[in-house]
Ligand SMILES: [Zn+2]
Ligand SMILES: [Zn+2]
């Protein structure tokens with residue numbers, strides 16, 4: 001039986017359904033203390049409002065220069081200079097020079113629990129940037145782990161020599177990309193898998209030495225093509241001989257920014273002729289959602305890879321199972337509900353923001369590593385049986401937690417994720433603003449913070465407007481490293497890094513005219529939104545649910561018609 005609920009947010013009031021499967025899942029993950037199960041109630045907010053609430057705690061891109069509160073070393077940080085959150089550099093945070101237990105406090109049953117958790121979060125030192133695992137020369141990565149020689153990669157793991165990437169997993173020498181998995185030497189690519197040597201490609205699998213492709217599989221040495229399978233030497237979807245192909249390509253110099261832009265615009269035209277599948281992804285069984293790769297029984301989810309039995313999950317990857325309402329990241333996260341940035345061999349995390357590296361049975365925790373059986377704790381490592389960072393025995397813990405749950409039932413907090421008003425970041429600095437953009441007044445009317453502070457410009461003596469740059473990368477002198485370039489869209493100045501310049505020169509690519517965050521947003525806009533529409537297949541007329549809005553120019557086919565067309 002499906003229950004219809006009305007979203008409790010006064011500005012939303014959308015109706016949403018809670019199915020029997022959903023209820024069975026809430027029952028399955030409801031915690032047990034002293035042999036008694038404490039039922040997690042069905043959600044009071046609709047899936048979108050729940051997603052927005054989780055995202056409002058995640059500042060992925062607005063990083064500021066600052067310094068470690070312990071060793072005073074300069075470090076990049078996720079907290080703005082005005083923020084009251086104390087933070088340590090990675091070395092200090094993981095050292096024995098401090099102990100998160102010393103901040104422990106007793107629960108005050110006369111006040112709401114979330115308030116007390118938030119107060120504690122503002123006292124205990126946080127990590128300057130959220131990073132895990134073995135890192136080498138990666139001082140400027142965030143929401144990332146286990147990487148080498150990489151710079152400004154987010155939502156990324158197991159990368160080497162990568163820069164400006166989002167959703168990079170197992171990549172080498174990739175620059176400027178969005179969701180590239182197991183790739184090498186990619187530039188400016190979106191949703192590419194197991195590929196090598198691609199430029200400005202999107203939705204491609206097993207392709208190499210190609211540029212400006214869309215939705216191609218198993219192609220090599222192709223240029224400006226869409227919807228091809230296992231082809232070689234194609235240009236604008238036309239089969240050429242190897243010699244012809246080589247000759248035609250010699251006339252194209254992608255080192256010229258103007259030529260590069262022309263090719264990108266041409267790809268858009270070619271795509272218009274080509275049918276798109278109703279959803280993105282492959283190797284899925286009994287799934288609904290978009291951008292799903294190798295998933296099973298995964299519903300209402302986006303950007304997931306290798307996930308089984310999941311719902312309302314976003315950007316969860318690599319072996320997550322039995323999970324609901326998760327925003328990032330997975331890596332064998334299991335039996336968990338309503339979490340952000342959690343995973344890596346973690347089990348049974350509930351309403352937790354950041355449960356990392358072999359965590360289990362955490363409730364309402366806010367950044368933990370290697371922790372077990374903790375409730376309402378913040379910034380702890382190797383902890384167990386703690387509540388508000390205070391140490392208890394196992395018996396005391398199992399006695400006290402049910403009392404807190406009772407208290408939270410009365411205050412209306414039990415079963416809810418933290419409210420956005422308790423975020424450590426201005427709403428506009430979080431990923432919520434990307435997916436659910438609001439104006440200042442609207443966010444503030446809901447009691448959410450806003451942060452107008454801009455990141456300080458790079459410390460350089462000379463700044464050049466992007467349009468004043470020489471068109472071709474070969475005419476850009478080494479001295480560009482001492483300059484800042486003013487972004488052609490936002491005017492925000494940015495610097496070129498030495499390893500970046502080397503990449504553009506060896507790959508004969510133009511140097512960017514836009515700030516890296518603008519480039520990220522540009523790529524974000526090239527992907528479909530997390531919204532479904534009814535539309536009919538352009539071939540057979542069958543009703544489909546798709547993330548292609550009905551007024552979009554693309555030709556969209558149902559999966560069956562699409563497969564008949566391309567194979
Ligand atoms: Zn809602
Ligand atoms: Zn330090």
Ligand SMILES: [Zn+2]
Nearest residue numbers: 537540558561
């Ligand atoms: Zn059809």
